[in-house]
Amino acid sequence: MLNFSLSELIFSNTAIKHNISNMPDVQSLDNLLKLVFYCLQPIRNLINMPMIITSGYRSLKLNSLVGGKTNSLHLFGCAADFKVKSLKPSQIIEIIKASDVEFDQLINEYDKWVHVSYLHKKNRKQVLFIK
Numbered sequence: 001m002l003n004f005s006l007s008e009l010i011f012s013n014t015a016i017k018h019n020i021s022n023m024p025d026v027q028s029l030d031n032l033l034k035l036v037f038y039c040l041q042p043i044r045n046l047i048n049m050p051m052i053i054t055s056g057y058r059s060l061k062l063n064s065l066v067g068g069k070t071n072s073l074h075l076f077g078c079a080a081d082f083k084v085k086s087l088k089p090s091q092i093i094e095i096i097k098a099s100d101v102e103f104d105q106l107i108n109e110y111d112k113w114v115h116v117s118y119l120h121k122k123n124r125k126q127v128l129f130i131k
């Protein structure tokens, strides 16, 4: 069962603050759907605790405002950052690694949140830690 909403993946306080659009194009929507179906929803089901998306899709303007890399997969709807209140990023990553959930990269970013990307049929299955 899917319980993700598109708004979870496009919502951005920064976009609201700066009054910029953060609407994905058709290709990015397609990628977001795959990200949810193959990656985020299986992770949510696996963890079975409230999972907060802190950043999903980012338009070019939003990405530059938040200091994202120019080639960030967030720009294409292929990546999301999230938190689980009662778990540390390292614990979340261990749970995902031990499962059969498909992902491209799982990154523990500053021990604050988890970045996950999904590239359909091109997943690198990398686990990284950015300090």
Ligand SMILES: [Zn+2]
Binding pocket: 055, 074, 079, 080, 081, 115, 116
């Ligand atoms: Zn990210």
